[in-house]
Amino acid sequence: MSETKDKIVSLADQLIRVRGFNAFSYKDIAEPLEMKNAAVHYHFPAKSDLGIGVIQHDRNRFAATIAKWNKLPEQEQLQQLINVFRKHCHAGNICLMGSLSPDYNTLAPDMQQEVQQMAEDILHWLSQTLENGRKHKRFQFKGKAADRALLIMTNLQASLLMSRVLGPEIFTRISHQLMEDLIP
Amino acid sequence: MSETKDKIVSLADQLIRVRGFNAFSYKDIAEPLEMKNAAVHYHFPAKSDLGIGVIQHDRNRFAATIAKWNKLPEQEQLQQLINVFRKHCHAGNICLMGSLSPDYNTLAPDMQQEVQQMAEDILHWLSQTLENGRKHKRFQFKGKAADRALLIMTNLQASLLMSRVLGPEIFTRISHQLMEDLIP
DNA sequence: TTGCTTACTTACTGGTAAGTAAGTATTTTT
DNA sequence: AAAAATACTTACTTACCAGTAAGTAAGCAA
Incomplete structure (x- = not known):
């Protein structure tokens, strides 16, 4: 990926996390990178192409x-x-899933699919990690690992949302209690 | 509240949950209610007034x-x-907090405060309910009730987000495991 | 019956959004 | 050296958005 393309994706990633996909414009990308609106369209013809680029990068x-x-x-x-x-919490960011899933209904179908796959990626890894951890007696929890992964994933995702509203100590409390619950 | 004002608030509530606060316009309110753009502005001069109306109603x-x-x-x-x-999950809705907190940085300060108070309302009630439930031996959990309330709140909030992306069985699995964890 | 309020409509403004067509300078390939 | 691809800029279109100014019709109130 070219340097410019990379800068655009990084900035778009930031903007999605801080303001939301529908709340930033090509101008918000072009101006800080000192290029024109149309230059961004050259690299990412439609906004959904940019969204897909950000998700794939992530x-x-x-x-x-x-x-x-x-x-x-x-x-x-x-x-x-x-x-x-x-780190995202203290930077005032929310996670991509937390930002894109509320806007899901307004996204182009190809971008929706990319969001879906991102969700599956994370849940798959977390399920596996929990399952292995339980096998090695490093974690203790009730029920299926896949269900536990859903609980933990939703805790983390929404903790960033709640922290934005009520302050960063929300994240600390959630992540601490979360870990505590899992340790035998 | 007048009948018209009530209809506007109900429709705005729906639109916020389905598409997001920044992704609907006064036209989306005016058209289905068969009135003009300006009529909505008559009742809610700025969009943040409408947002505040929706939150207070909720x-x-x-x-x-x-x-x-x-x-x-x-x-x-x-x-x-x-x-x-x-019910919200099966209607394809997300909760107001789940919709408004990602957009929090783009909201007017008076609307931000209203979002904050809504979050505090729910957490306060849930904390109390968990604390009382534990006292009456109907719930069993580790740690402070306020922290447990945060975990459960974030589970429910993000379960609607994840359900939108991965399907409604996500909500079922989360809510079931959540309850299971609390019952002695 | 005159005046005031309520609940609008009509018609508009200024601004911004995504997106595009056509042109240009620079580098790369043949 | 000619042709072609790359990475843009200039200049524009179409569409929508929040918000407003001015007017109006109906009802109520002194």
Whole structure:
């Protein structure tokens, strides 16, 4: 990917997390990068192309990141995930899923599918990590790992939303209690 | 409140939940109600006035609803709350908090404050209900009731978001496991 | 019956949005 | 050296948005 394209995707990623997909415009990309509206359209003809670019970038980064974690004990892998969310929390960001799923009905079908796959990526990894952690007696929880993954995923996702409204200590309380619940 | 004003608020409530606050316009209100753009502005001069109207309507309804539940055993009160969310889930709606918190940074300050108070309303009630339920041995959980309320609140909120993307069985799995975790 | 309020409509403004057609300068390929 | 691809800019279109000014018809109130 060219340098310019990369800068556009990074900035769009930020804007989606801070203001939402329907609340930023090509001008918000073009101006800070000192180019014209039409230059952004050159790289991403439609806004949904830009949205898809952002999601794919994020999915690739996630895949690379979890690969780096995969020799760590499971509770540390989960802690790493929580750390990623904490950094976003303190930057005032919400996660891509938390930003794009409320707008889901307004998105183009090809972008909707990309959002869906991102959700499946994360849930699949988290399910596996929880299942393995339980097998190795590092986690203790009731029910299926896939259901537990849903609970934890929704906690993390919405903790960023609630933190935006009620302050960052919300995130700390949620992530702490979450971990506490899992440790035998 | 006049009948017209009430119809506007109800429709706006729907639109916020289905498409998001920044993704509907006065035209989307005016057209189905067979009036002109300017008539909506007559009742709600700025869009934030309409937003505030919707939130206040919802907060009042919530207050009235929990008052009706307050003689029920705590686990049934929580089940009632889950039922409210389930109905929204099957209507394709998300909750107001789930819709407005991603857009929080784009909202007018007076509307932000209203969102904040709505969050505090729900968390306060849920904390109290969990605390009372634990005292009466109807619930069992680790940690502070206020922290548990945060976990459950975020589960419910984001379960509607995830259901929109991955289908309504997501909500069923989350709400079921959530209840299971609390029952002694 | 004159005046005031309510609940609108008509007609508009200024601004912004996504998107595009056509042209240009620079680099790369043949 | 000619042709073609790359990465833009200029200049524009179409469409919509929130918001407003001015007018109006109906009802009520002194």
